[in-house]
Amino acid sequence: MAYRKTPAEISRLEAARERLIGCATEVVADVGWSQASVNAVADAAGIAAGSVYQHFPSKAALAVEVFRRAAGREVEVLGEVLGGAGDPVERLSRGVDVFARRALENRGLAYALLAAPAEPAVGAERLDFRRRYRALFAEVVREGVAAGQLPPQNAEITAAALTGAIGEVLVDPLAAADENATQQLLADLTAAALRCAGAPTA
Amino acid sequence: MAYRKTPAEISRLEAARERLIGCATEVVADVGWSQASVNAVADAAGIAAGSVYQHFPSKAALAVEVFRRAAGREVEVLGEVLGGAGDPVERLSRGVDVFARRALENRGLAYALLAAPAEPAVGAERLDFRRRYRALFAEVVREGVAAGQLPPQNAEITAAALTGAIGEVLVDPLAAADENATQQLLADLTAAALRCAGAPTA
């Protein structure tokens, strides 16, 4: 009788847990937090509802983990683009484009991350991550101001406007049905974002 | 035995209904939709939970009425400012200021209207009203473009950015603790909004 779990046992458990998180993410992207009951998630993962509690102490804990994984990826990608090569305005432009593009490519998940009704624990995470998005935008705006590329401004407010604008576009279910519309939408959104930061219009 | 309600009866019923809506609005502004149970609302109104159903067929119907009243007031006020006197850029500036100011003055209600988790019926109303806000902003932006005061742009996207920026500011619980901070916040927000629409910076 083993007093510790063997490496094989651990990795199997890890795998099951990861699988559960992945399935839960799909369910949430598909039907939203409010419809993602423990039963629905367990069904999607092909396990019994009770078994979920082998991996997470509560539904809220699973939901938070799902949120953190997905939102964390977005913060990472956005951070790389905004902190990457090029002058601040170029990076801002690419950042808005990338953020919006990724969201439009996975609307269900983007909506769940940005706006969909969720339990308080997830709501708290959301506030935290929105602050992170805004902090990333704010930093590049500050750099642009420092470099003389952008006029003096409250970078935090501008960052909030950028985050809000992108979110608002996604919330509208009518937006961007086809590929051409998406391209135009991204162009218009990027233009509005650059104006918002005070960048000279092209 | 009267076959019809007397005027006195009707007005008493109306009054009770209005009172219920008012109390429900306060509860929602105070604790949010998710915590505004029928019991909580009935308690606030000083009636029994069951009596709520004398005035509304369901909790959802009451919630929708609460939302419509409150959101309708905001649309009306915003519409008057944006459609009032002055050139388009002036009106836009005042509109952003008024919208944000009213929201900051009643944060609980503003949060409930703009962002707080809510049941699907309320969520649908919210989408509808956000579109109305955006339509109002978009109209004045179009007028500004037509008048040559603003550069050519997608007015819908700009309007979404304005709505989103204001909403984003409100969601952050850290913002505007004191009066001075509120004034600065409004100034910064208005400046960002005007830049977003391409108005010449002051």
Next chain:
DNA sequence: GTCTATACCTAGATAGAC
């Protein structure tokens, strides 16, 4: 018409068999 009491449903969580 309003209250009290309760039925009923949904959904999260648990216990014990296998």
Next chain:
DNA sequence: GTCTATCTAGGTATAGAC
């Protein structure tokens, strides 16, 4: 470890007394 069955809590809605 996973499943089945069950318990429980919270909240909407209803029934019947007053």
